[in-house]
Amino acid sequence: GDSRSVRQAASTPTNGRCFSIAVTSGKGGVGKTNVSISLAAALASLDKKVLLFDGDLGLANIHIMLGLSPTKDLSDVIEGRCTIADTLCAGPAGVMIAPGASGIAKLSSLDTMGMERLAAELSRLEDDYDFLVIDGGAGIGTQAMKLASSADGAFVVLTPEPTSLADAYAVVKILHQKPMRLSAIVNQAESDRDGQETFEKLSGMTKKFLGKDLELATILPFDRTVSKMVRSQRSMQTEHGRSMFATRIENLARNISGVDRKRPEGFFARLLDKTGTIGRAK
Numbered sequence: 192g193d194s195r196s197v198r199q200a201a202s203t204p205t206n207g208r209c210f211s212i213a214v215t216s217g218k219g220g221v222g223k224t225n226v227s228i229s230l231a232a233a234l235a236s237l238d239k240k241v242l243l244f245d246g247d248l249g250l251a252n253i254h255i256m257l258g259l260s261p262t263k264d265l266s267d268v269i270e271g272r273c274t275i276a277d278t279l280c281a282g283p284a285g286v287m288i289a290p291g292a293s294g295i296a297k298l299s300s301l302d303t304m305g306m307e308r309l310a311a312e313l314s315r316l317e318d319d320y321d322f323l324v325i326d327g328g329a330g331i332g333t334q335a336m337k338l339a340s341s342a343d344g345a346f347v348v349l350t351p352e353p354t355s356l357a358d359a360y361a362v363v364k365i366l367h368q369k370p371m372r373l374s375a376i377v378n379q380a381e382s383d384r385d386g387q388e389t390f391e392k393l394s395g396m397t398k399k400f401l402g403k404d405l406e407l408a409t410i411l412p413f414d415r416t417v418s419k420m421v422r423s424q425r426s427m428q429t430e431h432g433r434s435m436f437a438t439r440i441e442n443l444a445r446n447i448s449g450v451d452r453k454r455p456e457g458f459f460a461r462l463l464d465k466t467g468t469i470g471r472a473k
Contacts, residue, residue, distance in 0.1 A: 209320045212344050212447065214376075216329050216362070217362045219329040221352075222350070226411070231284075233284075233437075241321065241322045241324060242316060242320045248328060253291065253326060264290045264292045268309065269305050275289055310462040310463045313459045340366055341461040345373050347362050347376070347393075349378070349389065374405065377389045381413055382412075386410030387407075411436050414434055
C-alpha cells in the first residue's frame with residue numbers, strides 16, 4: 192500500500208549516493224566497534240540499506256563480536272581470490288557486513304596497490320546502499336586515517352579516561368583538515384555531566400590549537416549490557432524496554448538520516464584519489 196511506497200521513498204538517498212561515516216578512535220578500548228555496530232543497526236531499522244565495513248585492517252573483530260563465521264574475508268579480496276560481494280554476511284537488523292581479516296599483519300600495512308584494489312571493489316558496492324559505516328582501526332596509523340579521511344563524516348569516539356582525550360585529539364588534528372563533518376561521541380560516560388565535561392576538554396583543545404569548533408554528536412552512558420546486546424544480535428528495542436544507550440544511538444541515526452548529502456563523488460572514489468599520503472598533522 193501507500194505506506195510501503197513512502198517507506199521505499201524514505202529509504203532512498205536523496206541524490207542516489209551512499210553517505211559514508213567513519214567511526215574512529217585514537218585508542219582501543221573505547222567501545223568504538225559497539226558504537227559502529229549499534230549505529231549501523233539503528234540506521235537499518237529506519238529502513239535504510241546499510242553496509243558495515245570492518246576497516247580495522249589486520250585486527251578485524253566485528254564478525255567475532257557478532258558470532259559470525261564468514262567463509263571469505265578481506266584477505267581473499269586483497270589477494271584477488273574473490274570480490275567483496277562474496278564476503279558479505281548479514282548482521283543485526285539487516286545490516287550487511289563486509290568482514291575484515293583477523294591477525295593478518297600485512298593487511299595492517301596494506302600497500303597503495305592493495306588499498307586501490309580494495310577501494311575499487313568497495314566502490315562497486317556503494318550503489319546498493321544508503322549508508323556505509325566504516326569501523327576504522329584504532330589509532331592514527333596511515334590506513335586508519337586514510338579510510339577515515341575519505342568519508343563524508345567521521346565520529347571520534349572517546350571516553351572520560353584521560354588517555355582517551357589525548358588520543359582523540361590526535362585523530363581530530365589529522366581529520367579536521369578534511370572537507371568532512373567531524374564530531375565527537377563520548378562513550379562510557381558515568382553521567383551526562385561527565386560526558387559534557389569530557390567533550391568540553393576536547394573541544395577546548397580543538398578550538399585553542401586548531402581554531403576549529405567541534406560538534407558533539409551524542410553522549411552514551413556506560414552500560415555493561417551493550418556488548419551483550421550487540422552479541423545477541425537482538426535489536427536493542429526489545430531488550431527490557433529501551434536502554435538509554437539504544438535511545439541515544441537511535442536519535443543519532445535519525446539525525447544522520449536527515450543529513451544533507453552535498454559531496455558528489457562516493458567514498459571509495461575519494462579513497463582512490465588519495466596518493467597514499469595523508470595530510471600529516473602540522
